[in-house]
Amino acid sequence: MRSSGRNSGSGNRDNRGGGGRSGGGRSGGSPRPASGGGRAGGGRSGGGRYDAGRSEGGRYDGPRSGGRRDDRQEQRPRRPRPEERRYDVGPEGERSGGRGPSSGRGASARGGAKGGPRRSPSAGADRRTAPARPRELDAKIEERNRERHNKPQVKLPKTFGEQEGERLQKVLARAGMGSRRACEELIEQARVEVNGQIVTEQGLRVDPEKDEIKVDGLTVATQSYLFFALNKPAGVVSTMEDPDGRQCLGDYVTNRETRLFHVGRLDTETEGIILLTNHGELAHRLTHPRYGVQKTYLAAITGPLPRDIGKRLKSGIELEDGWARADDFRVIQQTGKNYLVEVTLHEGRKHIVRRMLAEAGFPVEKLVRTSFGPIALGDQKSGWLRRLTNTEVGMLMREVEL
Numbered sequence: 001m002r003s004s005g006r007n008s009g010s011g012n013r014d015n016r017g018g019g020g021r022s023g024g025g026r027s028g029g030s031p032r033p034a035s036g037g038g039r040a041g042g043g044r045s046g047g048g049r050y051d052a053g054r055s056e057g058g059r060y061d062g063p064r065s066g067g068r069r070d071d072r073q074e075q076r077p078r079r080p081r082p083e084e085r086r087y088d089v090g091p092e093g094e095r096s097g098g099r100g101p102s103s104g105r106g107a108s109a110r111g112g113a114k115g116g117p118r119r120s121p122s123a124g125a126d127r128r129t130a131p132a133r134p135r136e137l138d139a140k141i142e143e144r145n146r147e148r149h150n151k152p153q154v155k156l157p158k159t160f161g162e163q164e165g166e167r168l169q170k171v172l173a174r175a176g177m178g179s180r181r182a183c184e185e186l187i188e189q190a191r192v193e194v195n196g197q198i199v200t201e202q203g204l205r206v207d208p209e210k211d212e213i214k215v216d217g218l219t220v221a222t223q224s225y226l227f228f229a230l231n232k233p234a235g236v237v238s239t240m241e242d243p244d245g246r247q248c249l250g251d252y253v254t255n256r257e258t259r260l261f262h263v264g265r266l267d268t269e270t271e272g273i274i275l276l277t278n279h280g281e282l283a284h285r286l287t288h289p290r291y292g293v294q295k296t297y298l299a300a301i302t303g304p305l306p307r308d309i310g311k312r313l314k315s316g317i318e319l320e321d322g323w324a325r326a327d328d329f330r331v332i333q334q335t336g337k338n339y340l341v342e343v344t345l346h347e348g349r350k351h352i353v354r355r356m357l358a359e360a361g362f363p364v365e366k367l368v369r370t371s372f373g374p375i376a377l378g379d380q381k382s383g384w385l386r387r388l389t390n391t392e393v394g395m396l397m398r399e400v401e402l
Contacts (some may be wrong), residue, residue, distance in 0.1 A: 024194045054072060165205035168192065171213065175220045176390050191216050218394025220402055223280070226258055227388040227396070228276040229372075231380045238265040238274065249276065252385050263287060263346055263372070264295075272297070272369030273377040276385075285400035286373065292346040293399055297353050300366040303337045309360060313343070316360050321349065322355050342370075373399050 009075065011101045156377050172183035172192070184202055186192050193214040194206055213220045221227070230252055232238070239251035240261060253276060255258050261274035277283055286293050310329035317324055328344035343353055354364045370377045374395040380386060388396075 008097065015303045028073045035358045108198065149393050168199060168204045168206050168213070169202065171206060171208050172215070172220065175213075177215060177220065179258070186215060193217075197315055215390075217398070218391060219397040220390065221393050221397070224258075225282075225393075226277060227279070228253070228260070228385055229375055229377075229380070230274050230276060230385045231377060231382050232266055232271060232274050233272050233382045234269050238262060239270055249274070252383070265350075266353055266369060267354075270367045270369065271382065272367075272379075273372050273375065274369075275372055275375065282396065282400065282402060285402065286396065287348055288400075289347065291400045294344055294346045294371075295348070295369055295373075296342060296344045296371040298332065298370055299341050299343060299353060299357060299364045300358060301339050301341060301362040301364055303334070303339050303362075305331070305339055305341075305362070309362075312360060313356060317356050318361060319355055324349070324352055326356065 008371060009235065031145050034261050055120040088365060154202045169180050169183040172178070172182045172186065174262075177183055177186065177292065178271050187199055190198050190200050193212075195212050230249065232249070235247065236251075237246050237248045239248045241252075242248040258278050260276045261283065263277060264287050266272060266274055273285070275283075285291050313326040313329045315325070324345075324347060326344070330342050331339060332342050345352065357364050368377075375388065375392055
């Protein structure tokens with residue numbers, strides 16, 4: 001008969017047959033050895049596990065006090081709830097593991113909660129600012145840099161493989177004679193002259209500033225010259241600027257970067273063609289009496305006209321400042337007593353046409369200049385500005401022997 005129970009002094013349990021297990025209670029004495037290969041489990045002090053004894057039907061576990069699992073749970077800190085979490089990463093938060101109190105908003109407001117920049121209070125004190133340079137030193141540095149960049153450009157000697165000038169077809173193409181291929185065809189057709197010599201070989205190098213280049217006998221303006229023809233309306237002053245604020249020729253070329261000037265003049269009430277250019281020598285020769293460049297005018301007058309009016313104008317009419325002669329005169333249209341006559345002359349004195357016809361007894365009602373040398377007004381509208389073609393520029397230069 002087995003006895004199970006718990007003694008107050010040193011607990012004792014009878015041996016079980018076979019692989020029985022005897023567990024002694026907690027006491028100062030030593031447990032009795034188990035028989036039949038059984039294992040004896042002594043009592044554990046502190047946080048050991050205490051098994052009281054087994055009955056025939058199963059295992060009996062006594063009350064637990066201070067177990068290892070319970071101790072582990074007590075030692076592990078409690079995880080804060082979401083509403084209790086703090087995300088301060090300042091020095092105080094680091095010491096308290098992110099749960100301690102922090103002063104103010106902490107570093108999370110400055111650098112973010114996770115991985116933000118952590119600045120120690122003494123970081124600003126260790127940083128030292130470099131002393132400012134004196135103004136005298138800055139002035140010397142600036143003067144040295146200015147001298148370095150303002151040195152005169154040294155003209156290096158040309159190498160043996162480098163040739164002077166530009167290729168002829170390239171110069172012609174830049175002057176507006178066509179594409180390079182078209183200019184090469186002009187050279188192949190022997191239509192190009194350089195300094196009076198016909199050129200037939202390709203790749204000839206020329207100097208546009210010095211060499212005279214002609215195509216079909218007309219000089220090509222190889223430099224950056226501009227040539228314009230304006231149909232001046234009535235009421236426009238023939239000046240580039242007017243101090244009185246009146247409409248002038250400069251109002252039609254205000255968007256031009258290059259300064260232009262007019263060739264000759266037209267009085268305010270006279271309409272017609274007037275040339276604008278930046279080629280000083282050409283403008284001088286076109287207005288000089290020596291070269292005799294002709295201008296043609298259409299004048300509206302009231303008749304009847306005598307038959308010898310043309311002969312009188314060609315032979316000369318005496319004016320206040322001398323004699324004036326017309327190169328040609330003819331009647332273009334007649335409607336009753338109203339006549340439209342054409343007067344051609346090469347002089348350029350002020351109001352020359354109006355004064356000649358008025359001296360002959362036929363005051364001019366309306367005057368229009370229709371051509372200036374080889375440049376005709378054509379169907380160009382009043383107030384319109386057009387650029388002269390290369391052919392027209394060549395004809396002007398040939399007119400004044402350029």
